[in-house]
């Protein structure tokens with residue numbers, strides 16, 4: 462494999478006299494270098510920068526390289542078949558498929574380490590594949606290379622029921638984990654709806670309906686085994702460590718949470734578990750307006766009710782939900798609720814929430830006490846993407862994902878609805894409103910590119926509004942390909958620059974999931 466790198470090993474001072482060399486460098490790097498120059502000229506930075514242009518990435522995986530992969534993982538575990546590459550070249554979102562050159566099915570951390578080293582030595586892109594349920598094009602192979610499918614590493618390594626934690630390999634999904642530990646009386650509650658791999662959930666910092674009570678992946682990962690770009694294997698909190706707290710040095714665990722396959726490959730995760738609640742009660746309540754539904758949410762949170770789920774669906778989402786999942790709910794802005802605790806605590810939470818909802822003109826409360834009813838309700842809620850996609854045959858889901866401080870949520874949702882009306886766009890709204898997080902669902906039909914342009918513009922406006930209101934352009938789906946241009950607006954040039962320094966330190970050859978997170 463040829464190394465086509467055009468390493469620009471430049472000190473900031475030499476850059477000052479070499480500005481014309483920036484022409485071959487991608488736009489982000491140009492901006493970054495210019496900013497570094499500016500800081501340097503003001504005497505604020507003594508950093509020695511080492512940039513590689515994006516040209517550094519090899520474009521083709523040769524036959525010889527594929528043979529090398531086969532010699533590591535075995536012939537049966539490498540595929541160059543178009544159908545397999547196609548299946549690994551897209552997630553569940555609207556982003557168009559971009560194929561890897563080869564797909565490798567790793568069976569052990571040793572496989573992952575050797576494949577990473579081979580790719581690094583040959584400067585071949587390497588894209589970790591969890592279970593492919595992402596919504597921001599995270600696994601698309603934008604520069605070809607090797608897709609590393611780690612879904613077959615399916616061991617639950619240990620369950621420490623007395624400490625409420627467990628360690629799983631990269632292929633274990635949250636559904637599989639919860640079936641495995643059912644008899645212990647424990648469960649892993651973080652629930653993105655899709656049956657994603659636990660390590661993939663670490664990689665995207667996933668959350669979903671239960672996060673309002675149990676937190677997101679960030680709060681629930683204690684340690685991870687990670688393979689770095691050069692094949693080094695490390696434990697982010699030290700091997701075999703699983704204490705609830707640590708102040709030992711930098712928080713490497715949370716550096717890798719949400720890194721979207723750009724810093725390393727997560728091969729094991731040690732996560733927190735929770736007792737299955739003694740009593741669980743779910744309910745649905747409808748409101749005359751969005752404002753009243755969201756005001757109810759804010760007041761419930763401000764009263765400190767330890768609610769387990771509080772999900773908003775607007776009338777368009779309820780309509781899609783009814784049609785797809787054969788419910789007959791009132792088509793109105795609604796909240797889906799769930800309470801966990803002892804029977805008396807659930808009763809207490811129920812009374813407070815009922816009172817608040819009634820004050821905001823909530824009506825038609827329906828309570829689901831038995832497990833079958835509850836499961837049917839939440840399964841249908843988690844299938845809302847498919848319910849909305851079914852509204853427009855042949856479409857793919859585009860979902861926005863903003864999150865704001867809870868007190869700003871009513872204003873942001875109401876303004877969003879007005880913006881939708883003004884732009885003449887149809888998009889059901891659903892959200893994990895207890896966290897201030899919500900989505901608009903847009904069906905995307907690739908035969909109508911002008912519609913996609915309009916949706917992207919609307920999505921950007923929403924993200925800017927959320928940032929203005931002290932929030933983020935992504936609460937849980939990540940940056941992937943879809944939000945790259947928004948990252949700088951959110952974290953500032955200094956924040957982006959710090960992230961790029963971290964990326965360059967961990968992955969100097971830019972082989973890990975190239976083209977993701979950072980602006981093009």
Ligand SMILES: Cc1cc2c(cc1C)N(C[C@H](O)[C@H](O)[C@H](O)COP(=O)(O)OP(=O)(O)OC[C@H]1O[C@@H](n3cnc4c(N)ncnc43)[C@H](O)[C@@H]1O)c1[nH]c(=O)[nH]c(=O)c1N2
Pocket residue numbers: 552553588589590591592593594595596598599600611631652653654655657658659660661662663664665666667668669670721722723725726727728843844846847937938974977
């Ligand atoms: C119907 C439906 C509903 C939802 C969602 C999806 C779908 C289809 N999601 C999104 C999705 O489930 C979530 O992003 C998962 O965390 C992705 O996990 P996968 O294992 O599928 O990762 P997937 O294979 O899709 O990869 C996602 C990204 O992580 C990287 N990656 C995956 N595994 C890795 C590993 N072991 N090491 C390093 N990098 C790795 C990949 O390279 C990629 O960049 C979601 N999410 C959410 O937070 N809240 C929600 O409410 C929902 N709802």
Ligand SMILES: CCCCC(=O)C(=O)O
Pocket residue numbers: 654669842843845846860861891892900901902
């Ligand atoms: C438009 C919804 C996107 C998926 C999701 O995150 C959810 O269902 O909560």
Ligand SMILES: [Mn+2]
Pocket residue numbers: 669893900937
């Ligand atoms: Mn969501």
